[in-house]
Amino acid sequence: MKASVKVMRSYDYCHFEICLGDDDMPIQLVDDIRKEAARLADRAVIQYKQAKKHYQNVLNRGCRIKEYRKEAEEILKISEPDRTPRQKAQLKALADYEFMLLMRYDYQDDWEDRWDQEEYDDPDGCDIPF
Secondary structure: OOEEEEEEEOOOOEEEEEEEOOOOOOHHHHHHHHHHHHHHHHHHHHHHHHHHHHHHHHHHOOOOHHHHHHHHHHHHOOOHHHOOHHHHHHHHHHHHHHHHHHOOOOOOOOHHHHOOOHHHOOOOOOOOOO
């Protein structure tokens, strides 16, 4: 009895790959394997999201950032396939947090004022500045 099932998930996409061996395996059994693999993938996604949300909440409060960075250094020493969903989520949450620190929002932007300038006036009356 040889068969393998691969499930790949995304937010709005699911891809299944099924490889059947030379042995005659009932299609229903292969379908059951596919369904179980899909359930496991769903569970892994849920666990990943929960762990990531937890670490984002912790990081957003500014707690233990030095400790998390030190833990991240240790996690990075582990090969990627050997990392747990929790470790992957911790790395992603830290990366997201550090990316967020780079974001600079200028809420006093004057982009609306540009629409009123004559140099941007469209002769056709569309007022598109390009």
